[in-house]
Amino acid sequence: MARALRLAERGRYTAHPNPVVGCVLVSGGAVVGEGFHAKTGEAHAEVNALQAAGDAARGSVAYVSLEPCSHHGRTPPCTEALIKAGVRKVIASMEDPNKDVAGQGLKTLADAGIEVQTGLMQSAAVSLNRGFLKRVTEQRPLVRLNLAASIDGAIAMAGGESQWITGPEARADVQRLRARSGAIMTGIGSVLADDPSLNVRAMDSETGGLQPIRVVLDSRLRMPLAAGMLALPGTTLVCCTGDPDTNALQNMNADVQSFPALDGRVDADAVLRELAERGVNEVLVEAGAALAGDLLEKDLVDELVIYQAPHIMGSQTMGLVNTPSWTALSDRQALTITDVRRIGGDTRITATPKQSD
């Protein structure tokens, strides 16, 4: 199963909006076939493994990181393929909560006389597909907040002077975060200040050229027609409030959509629901202090990835997040640190917010 989970990861840049899945077929103590799901619309992990095994699949045990599908989607159901190949037993790490599956896959197999089992290495399997699972169960994508600051939490000088805070290795690492995300979200302030591209660069061999949706939260529709990202391949979703004239921006290839307002800003949660509708499993937020603080204040962040540069920038600086409502010590956000490692000259801290007291 560990091997199936590792295989699954090979789809991390390309499988979304589908979950990543790996499958290993074992017969007589030996692996007779393995596969993973590479891309939506292409063969599922089980089918790839069965093809690799050929006749050897008969009587084998299938280890699969997620319950096999039982419905006709873009590809025929995997249950059918497993039954037809004569697999003896199917061990799935976890059930697929997707309403089209949700136990039906395992039931179909059991009804066909195949022994089934679930739960093996389940927490690892859950962790692989956190975004997909959140989307199908909560109708929101996983929200990953990317922050970069000095060791004392500054992102720029008070006068606005700034430049890359982190080094080239950290920035390359962010490219990998972008590539696994279905969308990259930022605020209009960042667009006006930096005109970012928010695209995935130099990873075509791994992503097949797939680009995440670029999402700009822009309550008053200040998006410049000349914004660099509008000229790039892929979708730019500009999220405004009210009913402004959107023609000019739409002519520049922007997808402009109006959302409810909340506290004078675009209701970020409404945007997240829309992204889930569009099949986004994971959103990477690359934003300034305003949007980053807003998402933290509203408990909408699932994971933080903080790149800390080895500098003390001091007191005449701007901070990482703007959280005007956090006025008491008890308002602070406690984190569970899940990983700390050196990326080039910087330190990358991965953390999840603890539930509020």
Added chain:
Amino acid sequence: MARALRLAERGRYTAHPNPVVGCVLVSGGAVVGEGFHAKTGEAHAEVNALQAAGDAARGSVAYVSLEPCSHHGRTPPCTEALIKAGVRKVIASMEDPNKDVAGQGLKTLADAGIEVQTGLMQSAAVSLNRGFLKRVTEQRPLVRLNLAASIDGAIAMAGGESQWITGPEARADVQRLRARSGAIMTGIGSVLADDPSLNVRAMDSETGGLQPIRVVLDSRLRMPLAAGMLALPGTTLVCCTGDPDTNALQNMNADVQSFPALDGRVDADAVLRELAERGVNEVLVEAGAALAGDLLEKDLVDELVIYQAPHIMGSQTMGLVNTPSWTALSDRQALTITDVRRIGGDTRITATPKQSD
């Protein structure tokens, strides 16, 4: 030699103001004796190793982490003991720059017909005694700045609300930093706000009850007569400017001394020179943003030990260091990270300032 260096470390809480030194005697491929310098006034590492070896010292090779002394201090010269014991060869990691030794030890041994060699694992030996070496060569102690903050660099809420930022393991770790220091320095602001003890607690078995000098930078002599630290064993040095009436404080057991003023504060460099005079090898600074920032602005910090608590405290907070003169990005202090590790729930980052551009 690696063993001699490890032995040397065993004196880290007790040897100061002397350097830590370890010695291993090897004869016929086997260790025949070893020792370290435990405490000023007691036997040096070489003498302890020779005593352990007894007659087996004759014809042996001595690996010692620092050049043996050749002068009559509180104990007779180690060179004499090594010669008398019939040691064949002495390998010292580094020369002792202390003017009473400074190559004389090695020369004395060579003159007595003993083969001598230096430089083996020298950088490790230098690193062991950075404080001692800085004191004897620059007449200043090593300055280690201890900071504790949230992951976004906050130490308290803007309104002043604060509590322990870091966990009990990090605070126990700070006790070890205190125990290896000859002095602990703070600012009068911290004394007035928190009435800290700045003593070493629950480590008597390792320190023999030795307490660092407590140093309070207090330009206008606002030190309260009731400050808790004045009632504790050991010395409290209150550093003021000008010529105030110091009688009341001195009656409370404070050692009050006037220093030059610089930028309206006590000239911290003058205080450091005084501490070196008093035999302090390492100073631990546990201070608020004002003194911490002042020392960084004046390039007086040799090492930073930053404990980061797993919290985002947000924007309505007070920062780690107050550096009013750092107004441009180029003023920031670049760091070389030398160690990152988890201490309980916190992350400890050890770093040294890079030389300014």
